[in-house]
Each structure stands twice: as structure tokens, then as C-alpha cells.
Amino acid sequence: MHGRLIISALTALALTAGSAVAEAQTEEKGRDGYKGLTVKLSDTEFIRFITWHQVWLRFTELNPGSQVNGVEKDGLFDIALRRSRFLAFAELNEFQIMTHFGINNQTFNNARKPQLFMHDVWVQYHVIKTILSIGFGLHYWHGISRLTNQSTLNLATLDGPITNWPTIERTDQFARFLGIWAKGKIGGFEYRVSLNKPFQSDRTPGIDIADYNGQANTLSYAGYFEYQFFDSESNTLPYKVGTYIGGKKVFNIGAGFYYHPDAMASLDPDNIQNRRTHDQALFGIDAYLDMPLGDKDASGAISAYLVFYQYDFGPNHIRSIGISNVATGGSSFNGPGNAYPSIGTGQHVYGQAAYLLPPNLFGGWEFMPYVALQVSNFDALDDPMVLFEGGLNWFLQGHHAKVTFAFRNRPVFVGSIGDPESPGLDGGVTADTRANEAIIQMMIFL
Numbered sequence: 437m438h439g440r441l442i443i444s445a446l447t448a449l450a451l452t453a454g455s456a457v458a459e460a461q462t463e464e465k466g467r468d469g470y471k472g473l474t475v476k477l478s479d480t481e482f483i484r485f486i487t488w489h490q491v492w493l494r495f496t497e498l499n500p501g502s503q504v505n506g507v508e509k510d511g512l513f514d515i516a517l518r519r520s521r522f523l524a525f526a527e528l529n530e531f532q533i534m535t536h537f538g539i540n541n542q543t544f545n546n547a548r549k550p551q552l553f554m555h556d557v558w559v560q561y562h563v564i565k566t567i568l569s570i571g572f573g574l575h576y577w578h579g580i581s582r583l584t585n586q587s588t589l590n591l592a593t594l595d596g597p598i599t600n601w602p603t604i605e606r607t608d609q610f611a612r613f614l615g616i617w618a619k620g621k622i623g624g625f626e627y628r629v630s631l632n633k634p635f636q637s638d639r640t641p642g643i644d645i646a647d648y649n650g651q652a653n654t655l656s657y658a659g660y661f662e663y664q665f666f667d668s669e670s671n672t673l674p675y676k677v678g679t680y681i682g683g684k685k686v687f688n689i690g691a692g693f694y695y696h697p698d699a700m701a702s703l704d705p706d707n708i709q710n711r712r713t714h715d716q717a718l719f720g721i722d723a724y725l726d727m728p729l730g731d732k733d734a735s736g737a738i739s740a741y742l743v744f745y746q747y748d749f750g751p752n753h754i755r756s757i758g759i760s761n762v763a764t765g766g767s768s769f770n771g772p773g774n775a776y777p778s779i780g781t782g783q784h785v786y787g788q789a790a791y792l793l794p795p796n797l798f799g800g801w802e803f804m805p806y807v808a809l810q811v812s813n814f815d816a817l818d819d820p821m822v823l824f825e826g827g828l829n830w831f832l833q834g835h836h837a838k839v840t841f842a843f844r845n846r847p848v849f850v851g852s853i854g855d856p857e858s859p860g861l862d863g864g865v866t867a868d869t870r871a872n873e874a875i876i877q878m879m880i881f882l
Contacts, residue, residue: 473882483526488589488881490518492760496774497871499848501767505545509763516760517542518595518877519588521555525673532560532571534673540610541760555612568620574609576674577617577628579658579692581720581743583786584611585628587675589881590835592739592790593808594827594842598757598778599786602718602747606648607634607699613656619671626671629659634696641701645816645853646714646750646781649701656699656716662690666727681802681834682728682737682792694718700750714750737792739804745784752816752853754780769849769865774873776846777821782814790829802831816853819867823847840877845870 473485495513498504504512521538536556558573571577578584583600598604601611615632634656637648666685669677680686699716703709722743729735756775763773770776790806805828812821827842851865 502763591678656696660692679739682732
């Protein structure tokens with residue numbers, strides 16, 4: 437008897453879920469493809485499931501002195517899993533529950549069978565619908581800029597510039613913090629603020645060169661505030677859209693901050709036994725435009741973004757990063773592989789612009805060429821860091837199935853911080869040569 441009841445219940449559940457799948461796919465399949473699997477629990481309650489993969493095929497000119505598996509190489513072709521993720525979230529009347537896990541940056545010579553780890557884990561309570569929600573957990577409700585809250589599912593470019601995630605893998609977990617936040621929207625004004633307990637760092641400070649202070653034990657504070665002049669953007673989830681591909685008319689301006697007392701430390705050059713601490717104070721101001729040009733099918737659409745960052749990590753702090761870096765060694769200031777100075781004390785300007793070509797020109801196919809430029813004046817460098825990227829998005833089914841062709845050109849720096857005898861035109865650290873990287877990304881998002 438009990439067995440028959442259980443079987444009947446499971447059969448009913450399977451039929452209900454199957455019906456919900458079919459309904460979701462029928463209703464939501466359109467120009468942008470499937471928008472995930474949504475299972476309705478009631479008129480106001482649902483669970484949504486999303487999964488995506490981003491695979492890179494690339495050829496990289498490696499930085500001088502780079503070694504791959506112990507062999508010095510000038511260049512290399514490889515294939516990498518940039519991201520492979522699974523996300524589920526539920527709205528249960530006044531509550532939201534989020535679970536997001538996966539892997540990043542698997543290459544041919546790093547860990548096989550990498551361990552899945554949590555990206556986002558939170559619960560959230562809607563105190564006043566749309567106006568105020570409060571949440572707790574491992575989260576992505578950031579300060580500083582739109583790009584710091586960037587979704588990786590709908591970028592106009594190949595990827596983020598990394599400068600937008602300034603504490604990544606130092607005191608956060610892949611750009612996530614353990615914290616408490618509040619967010620909401622009042623008319624065109626949207627806000628998000630958070631109080632966080634940063635992860636502990638094991639870095640070692642240098643002489644007059646700041647690095648993360650493992651003894652900080654302090655809270656951090658963040659906020660981002662923006663005004664949306666035209667169409668309203670959703671803030672159900674924290675992830676900011678890169679481009680709507682002509683689906684919305686959006687113009688926003690915003691500003692934000694991240695502040696972490698005593699986050700950094702350095703050694704006094706006059707007395708290296710004296711350990712000095714420094715606050716981490718990061719600020720940003722940005723503007724975002726994304727809109728169709730008249731009839732999108734006949735005229736296309738534009739997307740543009742510009743941000744200015746003022747970062748203070750303490751004296752001479754600088755960090756080189758290479759995405760999915762397969763190399764070790766390196767004889768330049770950049771370090772090995774495809775690394776370049778990405779994050780540090782100084783001023784940073786990043787901009788991108790993209791144009792969706794009129795789909796009518798290509799029988800409905802959607803192509804979006806783009807350009808991006810970053811100029812960073814690091815306190816630790818004598819020359820500015822100038823990074824260029826250009827590429828083309830080929831939308832097979834909106835952001836849900838696309839191919840991106842990208843070309844990056846980065847500077848290679850030589851010298852040492854604070855050493856007037858180091859190689860460079862006037863000592864210190866100067867730009868010497870440049871190197872390139874060509875990438876094809878294939879992405880599926882359901």
C-alpha cells in the first residue's frame with residue numbers, strides 16, 4: 437500500500453515537472469533561446485535552474501622567460517574551460533534562496549578533476565517588496581562599479597578586465613564575500629550596500645611595498661548606487677547585464693566604494709622590523725548605455741560603458757594576473773605566461789563600445805563587433821599600463837548560444853620597484869615590448 441502511494445506520488449511529481457519543463461521551454465524559447473528551466477510551485481513561488489559553459493581556444497604569445505611543463509616557450513596553443521557553472525535559485529513568497537557552484541580556469545596542466553566549489557550561497561528576505569531586501573551568506577552584492585557586479589553570461593566583450601574585481605582570490609572567494617547586505621530600488625534609483633567579513637590572506641608584505649595583511653581581522657564595507665534614466669533593470673539577482681543586444685533602452689550613471697580597514701601591510705624602509713598597516717580604499721564612478729537604434733532589425737543597437745577607478749591598496753601595491761595561465765617562471769616584471777599588471781594602487785580607466793550590426797543584413801544572424809581599452813597609472817610603474825582588446829560576438833541564439841572572437845594586446849614591463857639600477861629607460865619599471873593573445877570562445881547558456 438505504502439509502496440503504491442510512493443510510486444503514485446513520484447509519478448505525479450515527474451509528470452508535473454515534465455509539464456513545467458515543456459511549458460517553460462515553449463513560453464521562453466525565442467530570439468534569445470531557452471532562459472533556463474523554471475518550475476512553478478504556486479502563483480508566487482518558483483525554482484529556476486541555469487547552467488552554462490565557456491570554452492576557450494587560444495594562441496598566446498607568452499611573456500619572456502615563460503616555461504610550460506619545464507620547457508621555455510615563446511608561444512602556445514591551448515584549450516581551457518574558462519567557466520563551467522550550475523545555478524539554482526528559488527523565490528518563496530518573501531524569501532529567496534540561492535545556490536551557485538562550478539569550476540573556473542581549468543587548463544591542460546592544472547588540477548585534473550578539479551573540485552567543485554560554491555560561488556554564491558545565500559538567503560534573502562524581502563522586507564518591503566522592491567524597496568528593501570536583506571540577505572546573508574556568500575554573496576556577490578558588491579560595491580565600486582557596475583563591472584564589479586558584472587554577470588559573466590551576457591558580456592559585450594570576451595570577459596571582464598579583472599581590474600573590476602580588485603580583491604579576487606585574496607580576501608574573497610572568486611569575487612564573493614561572506615556578509616550581510618541590503619538592496620532595493622526606489623523609482624529610478626537603485627542601491628546595494630554590504631557588510632563583509634573578508635577571507636584571511638597569507639601574503640607577505642614587502643619593504644615599502646604593501647600586500648595583504650593576514651592579521652587584519654576587520655570588517656569591510658561596500659556600496660554601489662546608480663540612477664536608471666530609461667528602462668528599469670532587474671535587481672532580482674546581483675548580476676549586471678553586459679549588453680541587452682538591443683532588447684532594452686538603458687542609460688545609467690553610478691558610483692560605489694569598497695573600504696577595508698588595515699587590510700594591507702608593508703615594512704618601513706627605515707626600519708624593516710616596523711610593520712605598517714594601510715586601509716584599503718577603492719572607489720569607482722561609471723556610466724552605461726545600451727539601446728537599439730530605431731528599428732533594431734534595420735538599424736542595429738549600441739552598447740557602451742566607461743568607468744574610472746581610484747584604488748588605494750597602500751604603497752606600491754601591484755598585482756599581475758593572467759587568466760587561465762598555463763606557464764611558470766618568467767623573466768619580465770609581468771611574470772609568466774599571459775600575465776600583466778592588472779590590479780594595484782593608482783588610477784584606472786576602462787571603456788568598451790560595441791555595435792550590433794542590423795540583423796536584416798545577414799538574414800537574421802546577429803553580429804556585434806566591439807573594442808575595449810584600459811589605461812592604468814599604477815603608482816609602482818613608471819609607464820602607464822595600456823591594454824587593448826577587439827573582437828566580434830556571433831549570436832547564434834542571443835547570449836544563450838554564441839561564439840566570440842577576441843584579440844588582446846598587452847604591454848610587457850621590465851625592471852624592479854624602487855631599484856634605480858634596474859633595466860628601464862630611467863630605472864624603475866617601464867614598458868618594454870608588447871604581446872598578443874587570440875581567443876575563440878564558445879558558450880552555451882541554458
